[in-house]
Amino acid sequence: MSTTQTLRPSIIIDGVKKHFTLNHAFSLKDTVVSWFKRRKLTSQFEALKGVDISIGEGQSVAILGFNGSGKSTLLKLISGVMEPDEGQVLTRGRVAGLIEVGAGFHPELSGRENVFLNAAILGMKKHEIEGRYDEIVAFSEIEQFIDQEVKHYSSGMFMRLAFSVAIHVELDVLLVDEILSVGDAPFREKCRLKFEELIAQGKTLVIVSHDMEMVRELCTRGIVINRGEVVYDGDVEGAIALVDA
Numbered sequence: 307m308s309t310t311q312t313l314r315p316s317i318i319i320d321g322v323k324k325h326f327t328l329n330h331a332f333s334l335k336d337t338v339v340s341w342f343k344r345r346k347l348t349s350q351f352e353a354l355k356g357v358d359i360s361i362g363e364g365q366s367v368a369i370l371g372f373n374g375s376g377k378s379t380l381l382k383l384i385s386g387v388m389e390p391d392e393g394q395v396l397t398r399g400r401v402a403g404l405i406e407v408g409a410g411f412h413p414e415l416s417g418r419e420n421v422f423l424n425a426a427i428l429g430m431k432k433h434e435i436e437g438r439y440d441e442i443v444a445f446s447e448i449e450q451f452i453d454q455e456v457k458h459y460s461s462g463m464f465m466r467l468a469f470s471v472a473i474h475v476e477l478d479v480l481l482v483d484e485i486l487s488v489g490d491a492p493f494r495e496k497c498r499l500k501f502e503e504l505i506a507q508g509k510t511l512v513i514v515s516h517d518m519e520m521v522r523e524l525c526t527r528g529i530v531i532n533r534g535e536v537v538y539d540g541d542v543e544g545a546i547a548l549v550d551a
């Protein structure tokens with residue numbers, strides 16, 4: 307893409323393959339039956355079959371595709387929580403990811419303690435976190451529950467706190483998986499405005515979503531993944547037309 311070529315790359319995904327091992331036996335009986343019938347107990351499933359993508363600094367990109375096509379796997383590889391089997395993923399600057407609701411949260415700790423824990427994992431120093439703590443909690447709108455253990459939080463409350471921490475750290479790349487869908491409409495709108503602010507500041511944004519309205523408003527580029535392969539990479543309307551037909 308011409309726009310990408312002129313921008314300094316923020317994310318490079320080069321020949322990335324990822325496979326998972328699928329289990330076909332879940333009990334001792336299954337195992338014994340498979341053994342007698344000489345059936346394999348596991349098989350390999352290729353979730354990403356050689357993906358090449360380059361995302362420029364300041365781009366806002368939507369990764370679209372049907373269920374199970376490999377979108378979340380791709381985001382996990384970019385965030386570094388997963389390693390590719392082949393190929394490489396390179397990122398520039400600080401990457402913050404909102405990938406799984408509650409990931410990185412410790413259930414036995416309070417919301418307050420988890421803010422410190424999460425922000426530290428995302429690379430913030432203690433005094434930086436202290437300086438932004440009130441802002442983080444205010445954005446999440448869960449002040450009342452901040453000293454409660456997060457195991458008692460609803461998925462929406464988890465998401466509010468995780469989102470709030472992620473957007474208050476110094477970041478260059480923000481990765482967002484479907485998790486916003488657990489937020490209510492006013493909070494989603496607040497997040498959308500925050501994304502617009504980050505885009506205006508030149509941050510790189512990669513969103514995996516089935517919410518075409520949000521995708522249309524925030525992203526200029528769309529990449530469609532189908533069965534582990536990139537089948538479209540271009541303007542966002544073309545990508546939406548492919549998955550929303």
Ligand SMILES: Nc1ncnc2c1ncn2[C@@H]1O[C@H](COP(=O)(O)OP(=O)(O)OP(=O)(O)O)[C@@H](O)[C@H]1O
Pocket residue numbers: 326327328353371372373374375376377378379380
């Ligand atoms: N840890 C894992 N072990 C085994 N299979 C996995 C694992 N993670 C993902 N998969 C498989 O890889 C494929 C791609 O999954 P992925 O979550 O990336 O899809 P997706 O495009 O994000 O789907 P959705 O739109 O439903 O969220 C699926 O078939 C899934 O079952």
